Amino acid sequence: MYTTEIKPQNKWYDIDFKAIWQYRDLLMLFVRRDFVAVYKQTVLGPIWFFIQPILTTVTFTFIFGNFAKISTDGIPPLLFYLSGLTFWNYFASCLTATSNTFVSNAGMFGKVYFPRLITPLSVVISNLIKFGIQFILFLVVFFYYWWTGAIQPNWTVVLLPIFVMMMAGLGLGFGILISSLTTKYRDFTFLVGFGVQLLMYASPIIYPFSILSEDLRFWLNVLNPMSSIIEAIKYGFLGEGVFSISNLAISATYMFVLLFVGIVTFHKVEKSFMDTV
Amino acid sequence: MNAITLENISKQYRLGQVGSKTMAADFKRWLYNLQGKEDPFAKIGETNDRSKKGSSEYVWALKDINFDVKQGEVLGIIGKNGAGKSTLLKILSRVTIPSTGKISIHGRMASLLEVGTGFHPELTGRENVFLNGAIMGMSKAEIKSKFDEIVDFSGVERYIDTPVKRYSSGMHVRLGFAVAAHLEPEILVVDEVLAVGDAEFQKKCLGKMKSVSGEGRTVLFVSHNMGAVKTLCNRGLLLENGTLTYDGNIDETVNRYLRINQSGDQTGKIELHKKGFGSGEALIKKIEMINHEGNISETTLYKEPIRIKIYVESSISVPTASIDIKISDNNGTILFHALNQYQNIPFSLHIGENVIELELENNLLPGNFMITPGIHNTATSLTIDMHENILAFEVIKAAKIATESYPWEWNLAPAKVDILKLK
Numbered sequence: 100m101y102t103t104e105i106k107p108q109n110k111w112y113d114i115d116f117k118a119i120w121q122y123r124d125l126l127m128l129f130v131r132r133d134f135v136a137v138y139k140q141t142v143l144g145p146i147w148f149f150i151q152p153i154l155t156t157v158t159f160t161f162i163f164g165n166f167a168k169i170s171t172d173g174i175p176p177l178l179f180y181l182s183g184l185t186f187w188n189y190f191a192s193c194l195t196a197t198s199n200t201f202v203s204n205a206g207m208f209g210k211v212y213f214p215r216l217i218t219p220l221s222v223v224i225s226n227l228i229k230f231g232i233q234f235i236l237f238l239v240v241f242f243y244y245w246w247t248g249a250i251q252p253n254w255t256v257v258l259l260p261i262f263v264m265m266m267a268g269l270g271l272g273f274g275i276l277i278s279s280l281t282t283k284y285r286d287f288t289f290l291v292g293f294g295v296q297l298l299m300y301a302s303p304i305i306y307p308f309s310i311l312s313e314d315l316r317f318w319l320n321v322l323n324p325m326s327s328i329i330e331a332i333k334y335g336f337l338g339e340g341v342f343s344i345s346n347l348a349i350s351a352t353y354m355f356v357l358l359f360v361g362i363v364t365f366h367k368v369e370k371s372f373m374d375t376v
Numbered sequence: 377m378n379a380i381t382l383e384n385i386s387k388q389y390r391l392g393q394v395g396s397k398t399m400a401a402d403f404k405r406w407l408y409n410l411q412g413k414e415d416p417f418a419k420i421g422e423t424n425d426r427s428k429k430g431s432s433e434y435v436w437a438l439k440d441i442n443f444d445v446k447q448g449e450v451l452g453i454i455g456k457n458g459a460g461k462s463t464l465l466k467i468l469s470r471v472t473i474p475s476t477g478k479i480s481i482h483g484r485m486a487s488l489l490e491v492g493t494g495f496h497p498e499l500t501g502r503e504n505v506f507l508n509g510a511i512m513g514m515s516k517a518e519i520k521s522k523f524d525e526i527v528d529f530s531g532v533e534r535y536i537d538t539p540v541k542r543y544s545s546g547m548h549v550r551l552g553f554a555v556a557a558h559l560e561p562e563i564l565v566v567d568e569v570l571a572v573g574d575a576e577f578q579k580k581c582l583g584k585m586k587s588v589s590g591e592g593r594t595v596l597f598v599s600h601n602m603g604a605v606k607t608l609c610n611r612g613l614l615l616e617n618g619t620l621t622y623d624g625n626i627d628e629t630v631n632r633y634l635r636i637n638q639s640g641d642q643t644g645k646i647e648l649h650k651k652g653f654g655s656g657e658a659l660i661k662k663i664e665m666i667n668h669e670g671n672i673s674e675t676t677l678y679k680e681p682i683r684i685k686i687y688v689e690s691s692i693s694v695p696t697a698s699i700d701i702k703i704s705d706n707n708g709t710i711l712f713h714a715l716n717q718y719q720n721i722p723f724s725l726h727i728g729e730n731v732i733e734l735e736l737e738n739n740l741l742p743g744n745f746m747i748t749p750g751i752h753n754t755a756t757s758l759t760i761d762m763h764e765n766i767l768a769f770e771v772i773k774a775a776k777i778a779t780e781s782y783p784w785e786w787n788l789a790p791a792k793v794d795i796l797k798l799k
Contacts (some may be wrong), residue, residue, distance in 0.1 A: 105479035107468060125510035132496050132507055139498040139539070210490040211511055212470035284399070370473045373466070374389060 111363050114174060118214045125213060129221035130223070148232045152188065156181045163305045172307040172339040175312065178244050180339070183304030185237045186266065186332055190222040190325055191295050193270025196222040198277040198291045201372050215369040219275050223267050230263075237307040241336055255342055256335035265354050269324060272357030281365040282372040301332065308341045317346065324350035344370050379563050379594040380445040380468070384722070385477035387438040387463050387618075417627070438465040438474070438618045443598065447483075447562075450589040452609030452626055453598045454633045456710070459615040461598045463518050465489060468565050468596065483562030493550025494797060497541035497773040501532060501551055504540050508555045510536050522558045529580075530554035550577055557584045567594075568601070582608070602630050603707035626632065634706060634744055634768045643674035644769065652763035656691035658725050660749055665769050675770045678742050682769075684734045688761075695706055696723040696755050701734050703747040710748075711740070725751065740771045 118199040119126075138144045156177060163169045171179040197219040201208065204218055244250050281287045301323040308316055308330045320327045320343075327346035334340035390401075421647050438460045445451050455461050466472050468479065469487030481666040494511040495504045505526055509519040519526075527533050530550045535543060542552070566585070585608055589595045599605050605612070605626065612629025614622035622632050647663040652660070667673045668680035684701055714734055716723045723732075747769070750762035 101482070101484050103481040103485065105467065105473065105481070107473055107475055107477070122513075124516040127508050128510045128516070132499060132503070135503070136496055189613075207494045207511070209471055209488065210469075210493045213511060213513065229707075283402075317436040328548070373472045 110366065114362065114366050115214060119216055119220075119310055122213050122217055126217050126221050126224070129217065130225045130228070133221065133225035135276070136252060142348055145232065148229055149236050152233050152236060156373075159305060161183070169306050170310060172309055172337075174307075174337045174339055175249050178240055178250070179306055179307075179333075180305065181240055182333055182336055183235050183302070183329055185230070186262075187299055187302060187304055187325070188233065188320075189263070190266045190270045191222050191224060191261055191268060191299070192226045192229070194274045194277075195291060195295055196226065197271055197274025199280045199288065200275065200278040201280065201368070202278070202285075202288070205373070209335055216275075216365065219271060219278070219365075222274075223271050226270075227263075227267065250336075251338040253335050253338055255331065258335065259332065262332050265328055265350060266325065268354040268358050269350070272354060272359075272361040274361070275365040276357065276361040279361070279368040279372075283375045294347055298323050298325065303330045303340070308337070309339070316341065320346045320349055324353040378444045378480075379447045379449070380596075381480045382441055382443055383478045384435055385438055385441040385464075385467065385474045385479060387460075387467060387472075388434055388475040389437050391433050391435060412662065422624075433577065436618050440619050440764075441477070443613065443623055445594055447594055448589075448592045449611055450595045450597065450609045452599075452605040452629070453596060453615065453661050454602070454605060454612060454629060458617075460618040461526070461615055462489075462567065463618075464615070465567055465596070466597055467567055471784075481563065484513075485563040485565065486556075486561035487565035488512075488556045488559075488567065489551050489565075490529075490552075491556055495540050495548065495552065497758045498539055500539055501527075501536040501543070505551065505555055505713045508552065509558075510691055512556065512559055513561075514559065519555075526554045526558050529557060529584075546574060546577070553577075553581055557581070557588075558572050561593070563596070564588060565596045565718035566598065568599045592704075601707060602633075606706075607628060622751060630706065631744065634746065643759045644656050644672040644767075646767050648763060649760055652759040652766075654750075654751075654759040656761060657692045658694065658730075658751055658760045660686060660751065660763060661689045661729075661749065662687040663749055663763075663767050665747070673770065678738070678740075679770050680738055682736050682738050684736065684749075685748060686732045686734075688725060688730040688732065688751060690725045690727055690730060692725075694753055694755075694760070696753070697725045697760070698752045698754045699723055699732055700750050700752070702750075703740070704746050704748065706744050708746075708765070710743070712736075738771065741772050744768060744770050 138147060141147065143150070159180040160176045164178070165170065200219050200222070202216070208215065213255075241250075245252065277287050277291055301319055302325050311319065316327075326349050327343055330340050331342050331347060334342045440465065441460075453461050453464065462470075465487065465491070467474050468481075468485075469489060471489070491503075492508060494508055496507065499507065502523075505523065506516065506519050508527075510516065527536055530547075530553070531541070531552055532547045535547060538549065540551075580606060585595065585597070589608065595608070597605065597608055609626045612622070612624065612626040613620060614629050614632055622629055644667075645662065647662050648660055660683075662684040664672050665674060665676070666683040666685060667676040668682070686699070686701075698715060699719050700713060702710050702714075703712040704710045714736070745768070746765040747767040748764050749763065749766065751760045752758065752762075753760055
């Protein structure tokens with residue numbers, strides 16, 4: 100017989116992954132909801148997924164390329180900025196959306212039980228779909244410049260799935276950790292708001308890694324583990340940049356630690372967050 | 377076989393706002409925890425009487441609750457606002473955890489604290505049925521197989537492909553309850569969800585709940601609708617200020633609940649020390665029920681006149697005041713409303729004590745009733761003081777039979793008798 104026990108405290112390792120699997124239908128329905136609901140009652144609908152990166156890229160090309168004249172390592176500026184933004188946006192949207200899991204879903208969480216981890220997981224997946232669509236746009240631009248011979252991709256491009264997983268892991272881990280902290284102290288919400296924007300400047304999106312010294316690259320990656328991932332992806336697609344195994348290893352460590360700490364904290368908080376949220 | 381067992385369930389809440397003080401308390405708790413000591417804040421705390429000012433920042437919303445629910449039992453949980461009913465349901469539904477104690481639940485449980493949880497306004501009714509069903513723990517295949525039944529039960533078929541934000545609140549509730557009604561858990565926890573929807577739909581819901589309990593499933597039901605509780609449940613729990621004060625037969629539990637408002641062993645009268653609802657320039661101090669024998673009593677005989685005496689202490693003089701008395705039944709339905717203006721009787725309040733008496737020809741059928749007295753300022757049409765359902769009394773059956781209230785007349789025309797004549 101199916102037996103549930105409700106006790107004041109659970110052990111930190113007592114995470115019910117089986118229950119998450121049982122609720123997989125809900126996970127997919129949340130993904131669908133997030134995806135469908137966003138562009139309902141808009142005329143352009145999913146086309147907005149393209150408009151956002153295009154306009155940002157054009158703006159960056161003008162400001163950083165034409166006015167500030169920051170080097171792009173000889174890569175066509177349009178492709179240079181678009182590549183950085185497409186990948187960075189996936190991480191940024193995972194992080195911001197998961198970081199308010201508890202606060203924004205309090206109404207629902209206060210009325211019914213289901214494994215809470217479903218919600219941030221659904222955010223990561225629905226953003227993956229959004230990323231997929233924007234990635235198509237990137238590929239179109241990429242193939243065009245490859246065809247004209249402006250860039251020469253590297254074989255490391257095949258590692259892309261791993262890098263995407265690392266970005267998802269970092270966004271999820273960091274996001275759920277912050278969402279657990281915001282249930283009681285809302286201070287962290289402010290931090291995420293402008294923190295994500297600042298972190299973007301601490302990654303090679305508007306400038307190439309090559310203009311930094313090796314030391315600076317190391318410390319930048321310690322500050323923002325996304326930077327070496329973005330740079331490695333750029334190295335793969337654009338053929339220019341820095342592919343640093345050691346920095347990538349640091350990023351991977353970050354991801355595992357953040358995911359572990361995030362899930363454990365999330366699990367500890369989910370049981371009683373309704374009392375403090 | 378026990379479906380649910382609760383052992384020493386308590387729940388502590390912190391009052392006030394979260395701020396730097398909370399952080400200090402969290403830090404202290406963490407330090408104690410590191411040293412392996414007990415939570416320093418778990419010991420303090422008072423029972424949860426929301427109307428009294430307490431000294432501690434911590435309150436026990438629930439304190440040492442113990443009970444078992446047998447399989448197939450339909451349990452009604454009643455109590456005043458703030459008695460801990462919702463906290464108990466929240467803990468049972470795993471929305472939050474208890475501070476102490478343990479609960480074992482045997483069987484698949486679904487809880488219905490709200491209908492239509494997780495409905496997304498932009499999605500259509502159809503999409504929301506799937507979403508809501510999944511949130512409640514149904515699989516997609518399960519919902520698919522019951523989809524037609526759900527839509528049929530809800531009665532919003534025409535709107536099923538329209539976004540839910542276009543729905544009326546009634547349709548919203550109907551669709552939500554329809555999904556919930558098709559859950560098939562072994563244990564169902566239901567909070568007051570029948571309060572919404574029209575009469576036809578409420579009847580439908582009650583019928584569904586009855587059939588659910590008839591199928592041998594365990595139901596925990598919280599409601600202020602005493603009529604619904606009495607028809608559905610066979611056992612009752614009474615919660616008062618976070619403690620379980622009665623556990624037993626549902627009729628007795630309801631009767632006890634109706635008497636909570638009366639202080640101590642005084643029956644037929646109540647002394648009030650606070651203002652109720654209203655501006656409070658004058659206060660209702662005391663209410664007495666006087667039966668046909670002229671005694672203050674909580675019981676009166678059927679068909680014997682009763683008198684209700686109200687003592688009002690006023691700090692101002694109100695030349696055009698009005699006074700009213702409502703009598704309602706167990707379900708809170710108002711049966712009777714006496715207002716001095718209905719009969720154009722002038723009424724004024726003067727500074728000091730005012731005593732008002734209402735004499736009432738008693739046509740109430742045997743049963744339990746409650747009195748709601750109120751005084752109002754006619755000039756400003758504001759309520760000065762009012763206490764809802766403050767005094768309970770009982771009309772008991774005496775020599776005269778109840779049917780006297782309904783005069784009847786047979787109409788037996790000879791011709792009709794002929795037709796009915798047996799051959």
